[in-house]
Amino acid sequence: MAVTTTAGRLRKNRGAAPLQSLFWRLPWLRSALLLTPPLGWFVLIYLSSLVLLLITAFWTIDTFTTQIVQVWSLDNFTLILNEPAYRLIIGRTVGLAAVVTITDTVLAFPFAYFMARVATRRIQTLLFAAVLLPLWASYLARVYAWILILNHSGILNWSLQSIGLPPANVGYTIPAMWIVFSYIWLPFMIIPTYAALERVPESLLEAAADLGAPRWRAVRDVVLPLAIPGVVAGSIFTFSLTLGDYITPILVGGAGSTFIGNVVYSSVGIANNVPFAAALAMVPVAIMAVYLLIARRLGAFEAL
């Protein structure tokens, strides 16, 4: 019986042999076949969508019919650059994205430092999980939680009142957005910073100590420069995600908290002016492109 099975197997092998040997001789063929569906998906759907968006930005709409006029023009871009309201909105968005990034860096660094260099292996794993869970817990849920906390009869004012302080009416303001953004993106900063700090060999610190550097000096001159790629990698996320958000401004921002994303959103949803929305959406894309170039200079891509 065993003989027949083996023979059967051999026969089967021979059947598959031409294809197999073809793949063996031309390994790129196998990869090309495997790569075609996912790459095709990305090129046909995603990249062509992005290219279409870029092209649309140079079109305009007929103000009466709201039909897209496919004539090349820079009207949308000149409007964005010349209209003070849009400059204000862009400035506000970029400014808050920068402030959120700095806040998260400050909050994350000691935490990541503790995780990487002080905590035992067990605590390290637990803290890693503790950072991951809020990262995945629903985005909307985490924004909503802050509505509950910051509203005028929420837990923040209740706590302030119970220790005899006046209520802080933070709800529906730009500071509320600052808190919520810093909260939501904090895990994105902690994880790369931790990864970078963990890679700093202890021997470097010992060497610094042997050469007479006090601990704080070793941290400042040895650990910090080596951690920068990780911090910059984290900042790509905190900066980019804040830059493109429109949900948080709608839900927790009040009057005067319009972001680039909100104008894009209402240009598509309400005004039905896709070309203008596309042109405005190029602003965060251009800012991120510049940011990524700087990040690459700082070695953030090696930390990715």
Added chain:
Amino acid sequence: MEGFWTRIALRIWVALILLFLFIPILLIFVYAFNTSNIESWPIPGLTLKWFTASWDDAQIRTALGLSVEAGLAATALALILGSCAAFAIHRMTFFGRDAISLLFVLPLALPGIITGIALNAFFSFGGFPLSFWTIVVGHTTFCIVVVYNNVLARLRRSQGSLVEAAMDLGANGFQTFRDITLPLISTSVVAGAMLAFALSFDEVIVTTFTAGAQNTLPIWIFGAIRLGQRLPEVNVVVSFVILVTIVPVIIAARLTGGGGAARVPAAR
């Protein structure tokens, strides 16, 4: 080693950050049991009535159904496309490799609104009316990368010599795949699928631009919070969404030893 006081200060800092991270999430679970329909603190009492109210709500149920179906379809597609890409990239060292990795991560790294309006423009330009499948296409696009990352990381860590040994012992390509490669990568595939589903189930921005008039669960939540209506049900639904996204992530983290669920690049 850090000094005594430095370590104390770091411990306090870590404790404060943990409270900052978790108090808001726990608070939602508390509010889900709120007897009052006004969201103020402290809550007057505990009840389960909003759970039954949400469960019986036709709108919420339809939205939940759509979210689950779209999530499963997007996960299935991402699983196939992401695994194919990981296998192709793993074997090859060709010039475009980094470019392809960057391309796959783009939908997560670019602001969601860009992906959203780009797809929206694509669908309207191509004459595809917004439907269930446009949601699935959008979700698949940003889910591929989590499957791809997980499977690729596993393939890189597993030893090529096992596959070679199987081939030397006479196994054909299919047998090698079934008996060696598949068992090696299976947990990473499951982890990738879990994460893809969690990502899809919670997505709101891209969905807004690809769903048309349909409501997924996150879109329903967004609408309700925005209008300040039906917040008691929102508390329940949001608690449920947190659980549905966190449980798969815990499973995925267990299957991959933590690194796979990092979502941001953490370990090489």
